[in-house]
């Protein structure tokens with residue numbers, strides 16, 4: 001198990017390294033130039049060159065990449081002369097746009113990002129699976145039709161639309177909730193919770209359906225398995241047969257999907273929800289960085305997303321090993 | 331009281347045997363039509379005795395045995411007829427009533443133990459679970475009981491193997507574990523569905539010995555399902571031959587194997603390898619394939635594969651379904667074939683000369 005984990009972490013590290021290099025190269029293949037943006041209207045070629053120099057963009061790409069990597073592990077000083085800024089390890093650079101330390105920016109946004117992702121993921125996983133299981137058990141009955149209908153509704157409603165509808169009814173019309181916003185949980189737990197209810201709801205509506213459908217179909221498959229029949233033949237109650245013997249197997253493919261979804265959510269895929277409700281997460285930061293042609297932030301958000309997805313997958317493998325003894329020793 | 335209210339039980343007549351199955355039918359409505367997997371099967375069995383049910387695959391053996399556990403309840407299957415077990419009728423029972431009997435009074439060794447054991451739970455915990463369903467026992471007591479059962483069925487180092495998962499067991503060991511699980515509550519009726527099919531010959535013999543020993547110890551009634559008449563000859567008292575979801579021959583092993591009455595039974599006997607027999611002797615599988623259970627051939631369901639249908643006058647094998655009739659000189663041997671007794675005796679002795 002330990003050796004397996006080490007192997008997985010090494011390959012995860014490789015993936016992240018490749019992502020970082022590719023992002024770097026893509027940035028330089030882009031037609032937009034951060035210097036032009038920074039320079040404004042009255043721009044001269046001299047000035048552009050000066051900005052290029054101050055940003056380090058005049059060096060060879062691979063030298064720049066090497067600087068970036070070294071900086072991450074050992075820290076570095078960016079710029080020269082009076083403008084020099086020290087960036088301690090792990091250094092993700094200094095924003096071209098506002099000279100802020102990118103590492104600090106990412107971690108500053110992480111709590112909001114995690115709050116949004118974790119809350120939504122727990123709800124859509126638990127409720128989605130419960131609904132799917134209920135639908136499978138009562139196949140063809142009312143619960144099944146309701147669950148399948150809700151799933152269809154959730155899948156076919158875009159998040160930006162449901163976000164608007166939720167906000168209109170719960171905040172504007174009925175005034176049951178304050179306007180969604182992000183308050184750190186350490187500051188005001190109740191405010192944190194209230195401010196995130198609608199963003200969570202929007203995400204849950206959009207994602208739960210996949211869990212309902214997947215659980216329903218895998219649970220139906222598992223119910224046809226011989227070992228579920230064995231469980232009944234022992235005289236076990238219906239609840240035990242379903243919650244213990246059926247769910248235990250049906251959960252396996254769900255864990256995979258959940259790992260990927262959760263990794264992506266943390267990595268910033270909740271961008272529409274963040275934007276619709278003004279939650280300062282990583283997704284928004286990523287979009288902003290592209291608009292600003294802000295290389296260090298683009299790099300940082302890409303790396304962050306890659307790390308989140310890759311780590312979530314390693315975690316899935318670990319959980320798999322716990323769920324399925326047949327992969328444990330492989 | 332409940333029995334008097336149920337509509338089928340107008341002339342309820344509780345059985346005198348420990349197990350009595352009367353006119354059991356299990357039909358599955360499917361898109362292609364009504365699959366009559368079991369169509370009018372009856373048999374009885376006393377405690378301490380063994381019944382062998384034989385027939386090619388698809389003849390309705392497993393479906394029959396599942397109805398003795400009430401496992402068709404809650405599925406689309408339409409079950410009718412009566413199953414009397416120790417004075418109680420099972421077909422009309424509710425799922426909850428049936429649940430109390432499953433594993434405790436009736437239990438089953440399923441075909442293919444690899445798929446019948448849950449891959450994600452240890453063997454020991456699955457056996458312990460079966461025990462705890464019907465006994466007030468702590469987890470620890472149940473675990474000890476599971477280890478004891480594993481030991482009893484001949485699993486070496488039972489304490490350690492109880493913590494293994496089914497995939498870590500060999501085929502024979504898994505079958506033993508399955509047997510341990512089905513016996514953990516000392517059932518009075520044990521059904522073994524092809525318990526030895528996937529196993530090699532030595533393990534097969536060990537498993538049969540084990541079932542026999544345990545039966546002697548507990549005095550249970552045993553139904554052993556197989557398509558191997560050799561197994562039946564070795565272990566059973568009675569034999570029921572099924573074809574296309576129906577009985578075609580039924581009687582004591584002694585009678586049926588000494589003087590089989592139905593061409594299908596002859597075919598099964600000829601397709602069976604003789605232990606210690608001449609290795610070069612060719613096996614003769616029955617030509618053709620089992621019938622569709624949606625549209626059985628008219629007349630005798632076996633007629634398309636029968637070599638003797640020409641010996642029956644007027645093409646009755648194709649037009650008239652043979653009744654199950656008692657065989658002369660025998661108290662309960664019955665068979666469904668139009669051939670006359672003389673014709674059968676003639677064919678039997680000819681074939682005996684042929685193989686000598």
Ligand SMILES: Nc1ncnc2c1ncn2[C@@H]1O[C@H](COP(=O)(O)OP(=O)(O)O)[C@@H](O)[C@H]1O
Nearest residue numbers: 358365367386387388389390391392393394623
């Ligand atoms: N749930 C079901 N739905 C439809 N047909 C079924 C079902 N279960 C069994 N059958 C059919 O019943 C027939 C008899 O099956 P089975 O009892 O398993 O045969 P055997 O055990 O003798 O090999 C088969 O043709 C099978 O396809």
Ligand SMILES: [Mg+2]
Nearest residue numbers: 391392441523
């Ligand atoms: Mg079968």
